Amino acid sequence: MPVDINIQAKTEVLLEALPYIQTFKGSTFVVKFGGSFMDTERARIGVATDLVFLATVGIHVIVVHGGGPAINKAMSEALIEPVWKNGLRYTDERTVQIVEKTLNENINLSVCENIQIQKGHPIAVKGQDVFRCKRLEEDSDGNPVDLGYVGSITSVESSRLKRYLEQDYMPIVSPIGRDAEGQLYNTNADTAAAHLAAAIGARRLVYLCDVPGLLRDKDDPSSLISSISQEEVPAMKAEGIIGTGMLPKVESAINALTSGVHRVHLIDGTMPHSILLEIFTDKGVGTEIVHAS
Template sequence: MRTLGEQPAVRDMDAVRRVCAAAGSVGAAGSAGAVGLPATDVPWSEDLQGRTVVVKCGGSTLEDPALRRSFAQDVVELWQAGLHPVVVHGGGPQISSMLDRLALEVRFEAGMRVTTPEAMDVVRMVLTGQVQRDLVGAINAHGPFAVGMSGEDAHTLTAVRRPAWVDGRPVDIGLVGDIVDVAPDTVRNLLAGGRIPVVSPVARGADGQIYNVNADLAASALAVALGADRLVMLTDVPGLYADWPRSTEVIPRLTAEALETLLPGLAGGMLPKMEGCLRAVRSGVGRVHVLDGRTPHAVLRGVLTEENPGTTVLPDEVPGITRGAAPAVAPHEEEAPA
């Protein structure tokens, strides 16, 4: 068993086997995720040893206590298998419900919350004081692993005010920021100390303001700055629908160039999410998995099996993938969007 203070790259074969079994037990069809497969036969388990994986979990997943527990367990399993998980959490539904209770307006433009100064107080309170605390508690039910922090801490995330782009025009959405600088040392130090950082998507501005940052974009910027191997985006749908809301076909795999073509046609929360995916693979992250957070143990299946559920976004230059190719695997039918 890996213990706190050990070098994170230390390989723990028992932990790797447990991860294989857990991934297999939730229905992994890929060869690597099969139950009982000796870890020595699992090439990816070695490839990912010591690698950084940024996992973004949306507020919709974290609202459900059972899914929150399953997510927390997956993150600890990744850690025990020798990976370096970094968690960035959302909290959109939780913020909206608190705004409702306070009779403050809930409004989004192009997937971004219109954030007045009063709403910003609520965003900060709910993200760092409620959602982050609950998640840290769920992870620490397994041991003293998680340390919560805000993007404001130690200048980790610095943002500038950004508008939303609606029909090609900028629309002022208040105290919403786009990240322009990441200082990853605090996160790196926590990883080096054997901890699991849990980061809230709140950023400071060089102008002295505090900004509300979309959690997908925060995760993407952090993944790039950390030189992460993988970025995982957990959401409340099975993946990127090819023609939402008309169709329920999920695109299993696409390149950055193909995604860039699709991006202007996307709407709602999927727009910043896929913008974050594109930025990540264009800036050195090896691949991004967009996964259904409603599926128990989605993270283990996505990262540690070759099953590739959901949508995988790859850089343009990947051996075996044609540059700008249409989805490399035929889309598959999923249940209708809610």
């Protein structure tokens, strides 16, 4: 009796995934997402499904989420005009309160709800209970900068997260930090995810992006770079392959790799089930950054 070609294809996919499932069982992955692609219900549910799949096959998952579009909307509704300094957003006391409320009370709980719909076990974690920080004093080029209540993460209190993982919860963490005096700060979510991945001893750090990954030609999706070593990054920055939008992610990826994370993945959050395709297939669908050889 001939084998149905669709059944055969499905079987091959499952068999391709098997060694990855076996390898990653018991490992910890940190997944960071945010951005405009999360504005659609289909994307939110699709990502939640992938995260629950990871947890179901024995991978411990921690999510760090951003919330730029939602924060912009909340500020607009509060009639707060954005203030920029040298191209960077300034965060005053009123703004950081809106940021904290939007991230912790709106976005975080929404992510938890989507995961619960897929029968996952999320737990909401306010970033200020995890991230310790100080006021950001320098930009990415080392120049002095004053952006108000924007923080630079100094440490991660990971014991609570480890306890949640032991209890089979999926922590959903916002990128809010606090200093020694209890002052709250908005932090860069990409950087926050990298710090957390390093502190928790994550095997993988996954960034969901609005683009397929690193492209040699930003206008040509077929020019996707599937894998690079961290030692190739400086040349790619010089060539302009790593542009402004990807720079915080790539720089955070390098810091994570230096701190013990095995690999970092940059994948397209708009592609259905891109997390599963990247993690459980031989070819993958995005860009992975690996340790220098």
